[in-house]
Amino acid sequence: MAHLRELDSLKIIERCQVSPPPNSLPSTTLPLTFFDIPWFFCNSIQRIFFYQFPHPTHHFLQTALPILKHSLSLSLQHFFPFASNLIVPPQLHLSHIRYLHGDSLSFTVAESTADFTLLTSHSPQDVRNWHPLVPTLPSPRVEQDGVRVFPLMAIQVTVFPNSGFSICLTFNHLAGDGKSLHHFIKFWASLCKAKGDLASIQTSLSLPSHERDKVKDPKGLKFIYFQELEHCDSKSMEFAGLVRDLSTNKVRFNVVLDLEQVQKLKKWVSLKCATRDSGALHISTFVVACSIIWVCMIRSEEKKANCFSQECDELCHLVFLADCRDLPEFSLPSTYFGNCLTSYIVAIKRIELVGKNGVVGAANAIERQVRDLKSDALRNAETLMSDYREIGKPGKSVLVIAGSPKLGVYQTDFGWGKPKKCEAAHIQSSGSISLSECRDEKGGIEVGLALERTQMNKFTNILEEELHNIDKL
Numbered sequence: 490m491a492h493l494r495e496l497d498s499l500k501i502i503e504r505c506q507v508s509p510p511p512n513s514l515p516s517t518t519l520p521l522t523f524f525d526i527p528w529f530f531c532n533s534i535q536r537i538f539f540y541q542f543p544h545p546t547h548h549f550l551q552t553a554l555p556i557l558k559h560s561l562s563l564s565l566q567h568f569f570p571f572a573s574n575l576i577v578p579p580q581l582h583l584s585h586i587r588y589l590h591g592d593s594l595s596f597t598v599a600e601s602t603a604d605f606t607l608l609t610s611h612s613p614q615d616v617r618n619w620h621p622l623v624p625t626l627p628s629p630r631v632e633q634d635g636v637r638v639f640p641l642m643a644i645q646v647t648v649f650p651n652s653g654f655s656i657c658l659t660f661n662h663l664a665g666d667g668k669s670l671h672h673f674i675k676f677w678a679s680l681c682k683a684k685g686d687l688a689s690i691q692t693s694l695s696l697p698s699h700e701r702d703k704v705k706d707p708k709g710l711k712f713i714y715f716q717e718l719e720h721c722d723s724k725s726m727e728f729a730g731l732v733r734d735l736s737t738n739k740v741r742f743n744v745v746l747d748l749e750q751v752q753k754l755k756k757w758v759s760l761k762c763a764t765r766d767s768g769a770l771h772i773s774t775f776v777v778a779c780s781i782i783w784v785c786m787i788r789s790e791e792k793k794a795n796c797f798s799q800e801c802d803e804l805c806h807l808v809f810l811a812d813c814r815d816l817p818e819f820s821l822p823s824t825y826f827g828n829c830l831t832s833y834i835v836a837i838k839r840i841e842l843v844g845k846n847g848v849v850g851a852a853n854a855i856e857r858q859v860r861d862l863k864s865d866a867l868r869n870a871e872t873l874m875s876d877y878r879e880i881g882k883p884g885k886s887v888l889v890i891a892g893s894p895k896l897g898v899y900q901t902d903f904g905w906g907k908p909k910k911c912e913a914a915h916i917q918s919s920g921s922i923s924l925s926e927c928r929d930e931k932g933g934i935e936v937g938l939a940l941e942r943t944q945m946n947k948f949t950n951i952l953e954e955e956l957h958n959i960d961k962l
């Protein structure tokens with residue numbers, strides 16, 4: 490049984506705090522922008538990287554760990570929000586990020602006897618296998634006058650003797666989005682690879698921009714969103730954690746769509762969509778990958794496979810995020826640090842998704858939303874919080890797309906080569922799938938999923954069938 494759970498295999502070697510170098514930056518505060526507010530009560534995000542390292546633990550601790558820590562400290566000087574705290578006074582709208590001299594993030598080093606090969610394979614494995622590798626954020630503390638202080642990041646490095654190690658970052662999305670996170674990790678990795686010698690690589694590294702006053706808010710969304718927050722119960726304001734599914738009876742696995750499959754899918758969907766819509770179509774890898782995975786997930790759902798009842802009329806929702814830095818209405822530098830994502834909800838009737846042309850219907854709906862966002866990124870942004878409250882109600886069908894093939898996660902080299910595997914670890918509890926570029930083939934896409942075992946089997950069969958049908962075209 491390759492996917493059996495590994496039990497009690499973790500030994501903590503060290504718990505410490507890592508801060509920017511002493512006196513390297515002054516105490517400072519950053520305001521929140523309207524892009525940040527929807528993430529206020531989001532569950533923490535967990536990103537894990539696995540690297541091969543065929544040496545004993547003591548070798549890792551003596552050679553790799555010191556440089557990992559040193560380069561992390563140097564990186565935090567520029568990416569200080571991750572060493573900072575979110576300050577939440579009783580008046581929510583006064584919340585901000587605060588860095589005080591000496592602030593730090595929690596850093597854990599552990600050793601695991603779990604099977605590195607299993608952990609890094611695409612094959613199904615118990616979601617609990619990864620749990621020991623994922624740090625939790627320290628609990629918030631309360632300062633005077635009821636001001637709550639939330640740490641924003643925790644890191645755990647886990648060594649698998651003679652096989653490899655993992656680096657897992659748990660962070661509060663309020664500190665920054667995927668682009669900011671991966672900018673930070675790549676900066677850290679490059680510094681680590683250069684043995685902390687910033688001067689030798691300075692020209693190839695871009696620094697983050699913390700100029701939050703450059704974020705335009707033409708619709709007064711910050712005010713609207715804070716009002717929503719002030720009047721709502723935090724539990725009903727989950728965002729990326731729309732579906733807070735704590736089931737442990739799930740398996741995690743990856744689907745890889747290679748370049749050929751992606752191209753065939755694009756060709757097929759373009760042909761079918763073109764007959765419905767005369768405009769210039771946006772049939773990207775993202776669109777076709779989300780469509781086929783969404784359809785197969787809905788079709789593989791136990792109770793609802795046969796759509797005979799009023800469930801057929803039920804709307805299924807897909808939520809995706811779009812990076813706005815490049816869009817003309819914002820024109821922010823690609824190095825802007827913080828959140829700069831808008832989100833979109835695609836809604837389709839279940840009967841349409843489970844039908845013969847489900848993939849085409851899904852692609853049509855997703856590509857239309859992508860086109861819409863390119864013409865007006867803030868369309869419907871005023872109702873974003875209430876829309877999420879609505880689709881976050883129990884029983885609603887919601888799939889959230891985490892990650893992105895554009896984040897270049899496999900380009901994160903700390904000096905030990907590209908990751909063996911990189912994944913959004915939180916998908917199991919957030920009703921999400923995660924996307925990344927393909928590790929070993931340009932133009933392909935990797936999709937991370939976490940499903941109940943029985944659903945996973947059905948899903949895999951349905952996906953194979955869909956891909957087989959497209960192959961025949």
Ligand SMILES: CC(C)(COP(=O)(O)OP(=O)(O)OC[C@H]1O[C@@H](n2cnc3c(N)ncnc32)[C@H](O)[C@@H]1OP(=O)(O)O)[C@@H](O)C(=O)NCCC(=O)NCCSC(=O)CC(=O)O
Pocket residue numbers: 534536666667668670772773774775776809810811812813859890891892893895896913
């Ligand atoms: C809205 C979108 C999802 C739509 O994606 P699309 O791929 O359909 O559309 P697009 O206009 O961006 O790209 C169109 C075509 O141009 C190519 N293209 C454009 N820009 C590119 C870039 N920077 N790198 C590589 N390819 C690029 C694409 O490959 C695609 O072709 P081709 O067909 O070849 O692909 C995307 O634009 C976007 O904003 N993605 C980023 C979302 C994001 O940051 N998510 C992270 C959430 S935080 C998170 O989840 C945390 C974590 O991950 O740790």
